[in-house]
Amino acid sequence: MKPTLAVFKFASCDGCQLSILDAEDHLLAIAAAVDIAEFPEATTRSEPGPYTVGLVEGSVTTPHDALRIREIRDQCQILVTIGACATSGGIQALRNAADVAEFAAQVYPNPEYLDVLATSTAISDHVQVDYALYGCPVSVDQLVDFITALLAGRRPSVPDYSVCIECKRRGSTCVLVAPGMPCLGPVTRAGCGAICPAFGRGCYGCFGPSSRPNVASLAVAWEAAGATREDLAEALRAFTVGAPEFMEAARAL
Amino acid sequence: MRSETRRIGVEYISRVEGEGSLRVLVRDGKVQECEFGIFEPPRFFEAFMRGRKFTEAPDITARICGICPVAYQMSSVQAMEAACGVTVDPAVDELRTLLYCGEWIESHVLHMYLLHAPDFLGYESGIALAADHPEEVGRGLRLKQTGNALVAALGGREIHPVGIRVGGFHRVPTRRELEPLIPRFEQAREDALATVDFVASLPIPEAERDDEYVALSDDDHYAIHHGRIRSTRGMDIAVDEWNDYFVEEHVARSTSLHSHIRERGLYQVGPMARFNLSEELLRPVALEAAHRVGLSAPCTNPFRSIVVRAVETLHAVDLALEILERYQRPPRPYVPVPPVAGVGHGASEAPRGLLYHRYEIDADGRVLHAQIVPPTAQNQGSIEADLLHLVERNLELTDADLQHLLEQSIRNYDPCISCSVHFLRLEVDRG
Known part of the structure; x- marks a missing residue:
């Protein structure tokens, strides 16, 4: 029997799961190698769990989603978070340092209709996560390589070195040193290709x-x-503001 | 002027967390109530944009939608440039048009082949469709890849590209870098032509329902990111008059936001609106293809929007090819934009319709207030009107068949992706 794949969305822009559909060359090959049991962005088909692999996009921002991620965890043998929202709470985690009631009143005329948590948090704050793919959005190549590794039974490798390594490999001139532009590359995880x-x-x-x-x-x-x-502090408080290393470093500056 | 009911949430409506609901109450064979509700956890973009640097708007607001980030980037940079009184160099502006063509191609082709065509042919997904129609889906994927390649050439990646900045681009490509795209776009033009024929051959239900169609409209171009806001019922306003004409309300019963034109009512945005307002400004190859398959303005059947999308894809491919062929690297990638305290408005045509941004910034370039009106929020009322129209005429269908028809109808609007999928929970109380 083929392994089953399920894709789930929490608070997000959909860009990371779109990356799966953007893997055009590989999309049909992936679809042939796994049984896509649940992927509401792409198919009407919806099979009940358990699933071999669950890919989770988005952050937890509502009481309902905090429960839903537990149910999903129970249904997935391997749970993988994809993208900045799922791994760190996303840009919407900017609310965490603010008054969410004030935010809601600013945007919605009737904030009492909303049922939201005060924070936007990473999936790993709620359940055990087996693997994480980073990025806003995730890299299509990393995603395809990751799925391939799981299918081949090899341990997926996700780089944790900085963007500088990829930048050198690409042969780009250092923008921080030469033209003197502010750059977060030295402290940012590689994966985008610099x-x-x-x-x-x-x-x-x-x-x-x-x-x-x-x-x-x-x-x-x-x-x-x-x-x-x-x-610098402001730059760190952006797309992965909820990542503890960035949050604490920004506070210390 | 701002009142409580004018504010709008960013993506509360524009996407769904994979679930929406439609509750229909039927008594004596008549629809008494029809309520469409969707829920997307709010992310509060307009709130946390306050205090950010005005130059961050394109990168931050792109994250509202992974399907049409270029639209958010373009509407926001144009709003900031307007606030600061800066005009972008024409050659750089044309490069923005080129980038936007890439997004139209990516998004339209994704929707047509992977999300919408399967509905018409009775498949559960584009992947399932590919098993029986490998040639068609293969053509779609190839076409989409060409759109992706264009966005990546100008912005580094397909989703959340990094090229655009307030004032222009961070860097403009050399001619040599773009040249390899030309043969791909020649192929894409063939593929786009074949796509028009393919989607026109789908079994399209009859469901005419006239609406007020609103889009950007320009006197000599099929408008993408320049023009006035016009409607098929005579509206003709400048972008900065938006709040004088449009209202967004937070409706209690569906906890969703509805847009309407003041003292007038519902309207819709999107490909049909653009086509109905600017048909004659399509590239000749696209106009001919439209007429060949029997499409001409006014198109009022939302199920035919897929044909309009194919025609617009052909238009975007043909326009991109022309821009690529005459491309010379602009002398400077951007004009400097020193911040000026004030208000700026920006509007552009996201693949799924008009996207309006308004920002107030201070003399240091800090955002004081942000307002973002996404296309799917504006279409919410029309989606609901279509659903009611269809329910009334198809009450004899079983719940399962009715649900399929209604989901397909929602996808006519290409709502930001998770809306466009299979989320409808239908409750029919037949008394």
Whole structure:
């Protein structure tokens, strides 16, 4: 019997699961190798669990979703979080340091209709997660490689080194050192292919913290590039604001 | 001027967490009530944009929708440029049009082949459709890849591209970098032509329902990111007059937000609106293809929107090819945009319809207020009207068949992706 794959959405932009459909060359091959039992973005078919692999996109932001993720965990042999929302709470975790009632009143005329939590949190804050793919959005190549590894029974490898490694490999000129642009590459996890420096701008950290990010040292380089510590703190409080390494580093700046 | 009922949530309606509900109350063979409810956990973009740098708007608001990030980037940068009184260089602006063509192709083709065509042919998914129709789905995937390749060439990746900034692009490509796309777009034009024929051959239900259609409209281009806001019933306003004409309300019974035109009512945005307002401005190859398959304005059957999407895909491919062929690298990627305290408005045509942004910023370029009106929020009322119309005419169907028809009807609007899927929980109380 083929392994079953299920895809679930929580609070998110849908971009990470769209990456699965964006894997055009591989999409039909993946569909042939696994039994896609649940993937509401792509198919009417909806089979009950248990599932071999569950991919989860999005963060937990409502009482209902906090319960739903537990039910999903119970149904999935291997649970994988995909993307910045699922792994760190996403950009919507900016609410965590704010007054969510004030936020709701700002956006909705009748906030009493809403039933939301005060925080947007990572899936791993609620249940045990087996693997995580990072990025806003996840990289299609990483996703395909990851599914291939699971199918082949090899342990998937997800880099935890910084964007700088990929940037050097790509042959880009360092934007932080040469033109002197603020760049989060030195503290951000690789995986995107270091696209921002190749497109004339600094990395904005959408893959979240790399292993042991040295933000204090980066602050010195940012100041040399004409940016302030406050600029750096603000840059860290963005797409993966809920990642503890970035949150704490931003507070310490 | 702002009142409580004018505010709108960003994606509360525009997507669904995989579930929506339709409750129909039938008495004596007549529909007494028809309530469509959807729930998407709110993410409060407009609230947390306050205090952010104005230059962050394109990267942050892109995250509202992974299917049409370019639309959010474009509406936001245009709003910021308007606030600061800056005009982008024409060559750079044309590059933005090119990028937007890529998004129209990606999004339209995804919707047609993987999400919508399977409905018409009775398949559960595009993947299942591919098993029986490998040639058609293969063509769709190839076409979509070409759209993806264009967005990636200009922005580094297909989803949440990183190229656009307030004032232009961070970097503009060399001619040599874009040249390899030309043969792919020549192939794409063939594929897009074949797509028009393919979708026109689908069994399309009759469901005419006239509506007020609203879109950006320009005098000499099929509008994508420039123009005035016009309607098929005579509205003709500048983008910055938005709040004088449109209202969004938070409706209690479905905990969702509905848009309407002041003192007038429902309207819809999207491909049919664009087509109905600007048919004659389509590229000749697209206009000919439309007429060949019997499509002409006014198109008022939402089930035919898939044909309009195919025609627009052909238009976008043909326009992109022309821009690629004459492309010369612009002398500078962006114009500097020093912040100016004030208000800016931006509107552009996301694949699924008009997307309006309004920002108020201070002299340091900090956002003081943000308002974002996504297309699916505007279509909410029309989706509901279609559902009622269909329920009334198809009460003899079993609940299962009725549910299928209604889900297909919701997908006519290509609502941001999770709306467009299979989420409807139908409750029919037949008394």
